[in-house]
Amino acid sequence: MGWNSWNCWGNTVSHEKVMASAKAILESGLADYGWSYINIDDGWQGLRGGKENAIQPNRKFPDMKGLVDTLHSMGFKVGIYSGPWVATYAAHIGTQCDNADGTYDWVKKGLVNENYRMVDPSGKLTREQLWYSGKYSFARQDARQWAEWGFDYLKYDWNPHDWFSMKEMHDELQKCGRDIVYSLSNTALLPLAEEYVKYANCWRTTGDIRDNWRSISGIGFGRNSSWAPYSAPGHWPDGDMLVIGNVGWGRKYHYTNLTPDEQYTHITLWAMQASPLLIGCDMAVADKFTKSLLCNSEVIDINQDPLGYAATKIYGDNSYATYFKPLEDGSIAIAMFNLSESSKKIGFKPRAIGVIGDKITIRDVWRQKDITVMTNDRDRFDTEVPPHGVVLVKVSPGYTKERPAGSRR
The missing domain is CATH 3.20.20.70 (Aldolase class I)
Known part of the structure; x- marks a missing residue:
């Protein structure tokens, strides 16, 4: 830097x-x-x-x-x-x-x-x-x-x-x-x-x-x-x-x-x-x-995350792109980019990207503010993204080291 x-x-x-x-x-x-x-x-x-x-x-x-x-x-x-x-x-x-x-x-x-x-x-x-x-x-x-x-x-x-x-x-x-x-x-x-x-x-x-x-x-x-x-x-x-x-x-x-x-x-x-x-x-x-x-x-x-991973594209077409980056603390950075000329809703389901749990925090990184806590990992998180803009979120925890209890299916 x-x-x-x-x-x-x-x-x-x-x-x-x-x-x-x-x-x-x-x-x-x-x-x-x-x-x-x-x-x-x-x-x-x-x-x-x-x-x-x-x-x-x-x-x-x-x-x-x-x-x-x-x-x-x-x-x-x-x-x-x-x-x-x-x-x-x-x-x-x-x-x-x-x-x-x-x-x-x-x-x-x-x-x-x-x-x-x-x-x-x-x-x-x-x-x-x-x-x-x-x-x-x-x-x-x-x-x-x-x-x-x-x-x-x-x-x-x-x-x-x-x-x-x-x-x-x-x-x-x-x-x-x-x-x-x-x-x-x-x-x-x-x-x-x-x-x-x-x-x-x-x-x-x-x-x-x-x-x-x-x-x-x-x-x-x-x-x-x-x-x-x-x-x-x-x-x-x-x-x-x-x-x-x-x-x-x-x-x-x-x-x-x-x-x-x-x-x-x-x-x-x-x-x-x-x-x-x-x-x-x-x-x-x-x-x-x-x-x-x-x-x-x-x-x-x-x-600057110590893992040093470069993000990979997990969803997208000619109008949008969603990138995924694992972080050292176990959380996930998700960037949702709008490539089009008009506002667009973009989102993801936590379970679909490998995040499983009943208390998943979504944090807006640019605003430095937690915006929601999801209690069902199969629900979809959607956000409005402006033309040529982005919403960058951090999803945590990406995984847990605790012993599982009950059904996780």
Whole structure:
């Protein structure tokens, strides 16, 4: 759980913007709910140098170690970004290179701006032309530098993934002398599923998320759901950063295009699927509603449940979907999503989902309120769900350890 700079600032991220969001998370009390990572995405890179000949920061980050130390002193862990290509998606230098000395031909030609991002006024060289594996890898040098600065998390970004690059950086992080979370991006490949489990702590299951219903529903009800069997403590399928609050990717800064109900669905899906939760908005201007979505301790508990199970779909069609997630305390989280454009009743029978008893409590998790106690497990619980919305409940007890008495048929 934490914050990432990309969805808000894109490659315009800077020391000042990172610190503003970190201070806002601390001052708003979000850190008390477990939001603990501050991750710097693409846009920090300058040239290679230093004792490791590793990537050094550009002028937007004049003292990277000082920044990391400050964030650590505030109680945060800190993340950094790179990728195994010659250049990253934002056209900064990557972990690989065509020259053994770590210099880059387009930099020598002056095709960079003041922050060493590739820019060719003629248009002949595009960033897409630089998205390839180079002759020489500097994975060892870069991993050592990140460890020296004190980073706790690495987002390593390219597509399609290849086994060699994935394992190479895993091995260098293991040897760098610091415990660093290894997060892969983007569009994970199902044939590599068992390899992700071996070598990565989390992996993005999709391309970049956008703040619209088609994007969040396509990820949550589609691609991310297929990764449920591989979710467990230590390795997590990642649905991408959250698109609530003020976003814009550094280009068109705006309040999210998701409706309030769609935002509830967004957070609920990610919580039920045990996806890493990374805030993507400008926390310095986050409104009360955005903060309320991020500060519901019962929703967070479902996401962070120690069992680490990702929810599975048990009912549904094109108009609705009901997801089921066992929790460590023996209770069950049930999320009822309305995929349609009109209000819809959705429900379940406790016995049909394996909950048996004569005192079954149904708790509305978002409202943090018990809403009914069912005395007959064959009765049906129904609730009205708004368009593109969700009702998230906790059903307890899921089972009992008491000796049975009388008929339970």
